[in-house]
Amino acid sequence: MEPLIITDHYEIDYRHSYAQDSPFFVGLTEGKLMGSRCTACGYTFATPRAHCMQCGAPTAWLELPLNGRVHTFTTCHYGGEAFLKETPFTLVLVEFDGANTLFLSRLKGISGDAVRVGLPVRAHFTKTPSMKVTDVWFEPA
Amino acid sequence: MKPVYMISGGITKFAKAHPDKDFRMMVKEAYDYALRDVPRFSKDMIAGAVGSYFSDHFTRQLKAASMVQDYLGLCPKPSKRVEGGGATGGLCFQSAWEAVASGRMNCCLAFGFETMSRVNTWKGNEFIALASDTNFDFPVGGFYSGYYAMMVQRHMYEFGTTVEQMAMVSVKNHANALSNPYAQKAKRLTVKQVRESPMVATPLTMEDICTMSDGAAACILASEDVAFKVCDRPVKISGVGSGSDAMRMADRPHGQVLLLPHERESDYTALKYPGVHSFRGGRMAAKLAYEMAGIRNPMEDLSFIELHDAYTSSEIQTYEDLGLCKYGDGGRFVESGTPFMPGVDYGLELPKQGRLPVNPSGGLLACGHPVGATGLMQAVFAFWQLQGTMGKHLGNDTLQVRDAKRGLIHSHAGTGTYITVSILEAV
Ligand SMILES: [Zn+2]
Numbered sequence: 001m002e003p004l005i006i007t008d009h010y011e012i013d014y015r016h017s018y019a020q021d022s023p024f025f026v027g028l029t030e031g032k033l034m035g036s037r038c039t040a041c042g043y044t045f046a047t048p049r050a051h052c053m054q055c056g057a058p059t060a061w062l063e064l065p066l067n068g069r070v071h072t073f074t075t076c077h078y079g080g081e082a083f084l085k086e087t088p089f090t091l092v093l094v095e096f097d098g099a100n101t102l103f104l105s106r107l108k109g110i111s112g113d114a115v116r117v118g119l120p121v122r123a124h125f126t127k128t129p130s131m132k133v134t135d136v137w138f139e140p141a
Numbered sequence: 142m143k144p145v146y147m148i149s150g151g152i153t154k155f156a157k158a159h160p161d162k163d164f165r166m167m168v169k170e171a172y173d174y175a176l177r178d179v180p181r182f183s184k185d186m187i188a189g190a191v192g193s194y195f196s197d198h199f200t201r202q203l204k205a206a207s208m209v210q211d212y213l214g215l216c217p218k219p220s221k222r223v224e225g226g227g228a229t230g231g232l233c234f235q236s237a238w239e240a241v242a243s244g245r246m247n248c249c250l251a252f253g254f255e256t257m258s259r260v261n262t263w264k265g266n267e268f269i270a271l272a273s274d275t276n277f278d279f280p281v282g283g284f285y286s287g288y289y290a291m292m293v294q295r296h297m298y299e300f301g302t303t304v305e306q307m308a309m310v311s312v313k314n315h316a317n318a319l320s321n322p323y324a325q326k327a328k329r330l331t332v333k334q335v336r337e338s339p340m341v342a343t344p345l346t347m348e349d350i351c352t353m354s355d356g357a358a359a360c361i362l363a364s365e366d367v368a369f370k371v372c373d374r375p376v377k378i379s380g381v382g383s384g385s386d387a388m389r390m391a392d393r394p395h396g397q398v399l400l401l402p403h404e405r406e407s408d409y410t411a412l413k414y415p416g417v418h419s420f421r422g423g424r425m426a427a428k429l430a431y432e433m434a435g436i437r438n439p440m441e442d443l444s445f446i447e448l449h450d451a452y453t454s455s456e457i458q459t460y461e462d463l464g465l466c467k468y469g470d471g472g473r474f475v476e477s478g479t480p481f482m483p484g485v486d487y488g489l490e491l492p493k494q495g496r497l498p499v500n501p502s503g504g505l506l507a508c509g510h511p512v513g514a515t516g517l518m519q520a521v522f523a524f525w526q527l528q529g530t531m532g533k534h535l536g537n538d539t540l541q542v543r544d545a546k547r548g549l550i551h552s553h554a555g556t557g558t559y560i561t562v563s564i565l566e567a568v
Contacts, residue, residue: 092291
């Protein structure tokens with residue numbers, strides 16, 4: 001017998017708390033890029049975390065510069081289903097003076113072919129926040 | 142620790158979809174194959190099992206390993222599920238090893254499966270990307286191919302690795318699979334064809350990336366007593382290691398290289414490590430496995446490798462993590478021909494063809510990647526290589542590595558967050 005195949009729908013809304021990371025997302029609504037710095041060893045995270053990955057001590061919030069450089073990049077011509085309609089889009093990891101780690105974001109305002117490691121970029125913020133990390137993106141500085 | 146042996150293994154054909162078999166039936170097929178290969182063994186000798194599958198999203202059945210356990214008739218024996226992204230199969234293999242090495246079990250079954258065909262490819266990509274930070278990474282454009290593309294862009298920037306070198310990995314693994322009837326996507330390709338296939342995430346094309354699959358695999362691990370009683374040619378598992386790294390690539394440090402015994406600090410004076418160009422967890426896994434197995438120089442001490450080539454780029458990066466060449470030399474390593482099979486025509490100039498075959502099976506690129514089964518599939522191929530029985534199981538011995546003494550299997554998850562390395566030896 002041929003196997004019988006049915007379609008089974010599944011959908012859910014999650015209640016999601018940003019918890020200790022909340023100040024970062026509020027910061028985006030104020031045009032600020034918030035990182036964090038270890039209160040013990042000084043290690044500085046461009047993607048914030050409440051405790052240091054090196055030594056475990058608490059970190060303090062820190063406003064990052066809005067200018068950085070492309071550390072690496074790609075242009076996605078396909079994507080997960082949620083993002084397919086946005087293709088092609090360019091992803092970058094951004095490096096900042098004074099930070100030890102990087103920040104993942106979209107790069108807009110430049111063709112994917114023209115992007116290079118080291119390209120100076122600047123953060124831009126949406127005027128209509130959705131309280132997601134995509135409320136910030138980068139463009140060539 | 143007690144010595145641990147692999148005494149049998151089985152796999153299903155990896156395919157785009159197996160609508161005629163659910164996950165229980167797929168595992169049963171692989172398990173029955175393994176049982177048939179050791180006629181003096183009986184399933185009563187199995188003391189317990191470890192199940193491996195990656196995603197509850199794909200399976201839509203929580204505790205699916207319990208359903209496999211009862212389907213195989215193994216209740217009420219011990220059972221658990223191991224999950225660690227793409228490395229799920231490798232972690233499962235090592236969990237079964239731990240059960241036997243500790244003396245807790247004389248014989249432990251490791252089984253794994255994945256049923257990825259239940260959603261379309263792009264929904265599947267979305268599910269896989271949920272294995273990245275859902276606050277900071279996923280919403281930006283959650284797509285694993287994009288993450289690996291960024292990693293190799295940095296590798297290219299640091300070391301001058303080329304897209305043609307990456308394409309050679311694709312040519313090699315797809316051509317190897319032409320002699321592997323279990324593989325999903327065997328084909329003859331040229332470097333040009335790899336580059337001209339549709340661009341997915343620059344610089345990775347469709348032919349640089351593995352596909353989603355349905356499939357299952359099973360391995361039977363046993364103590365020395367059981368192994369030599371029931372199996373004519375058991376294979377010893379002489380080393381296991383594993384490592385990890387930060388979930389967010391953005392958080393990876395830029396520090397010192399973790400050195401292997403045959404390397405010196407002066408090899409890497411200017412290199413910031415691992416950054417996003419290398420997999421620190423893979424280096425850690427290799428270091429621990431080499432120490433346990435007594436491997437001083439992997440190029441001299443290994444006969445073949447089955448590694449996690451979800452991307453052509455990650456195969457090149459992994460050559461370096463495993464210490465087959467120095468960091469930065471991975472592109473030249475593939476160009477030299479070293480990781481190709483001897484005696485197979487790839488349509489390429491390969492001065493050192495076949496010195497240390499990597500992914501003789503065709504790897505994930507050509508066999509497919511049913512996540513929970515993949516790491517165990519590698520163990521089964523390595524087991525057959527070391528027994529010298531590739532011809533018997535594949536129906537031809539093109540892919541049999543001559544005089545194989547010692548093999549390495551490498552299983553890898555989410556941009557390098559979990560990685561396992563296990564060493565298997567002929568006895
Ligand atoms: Zn610290």
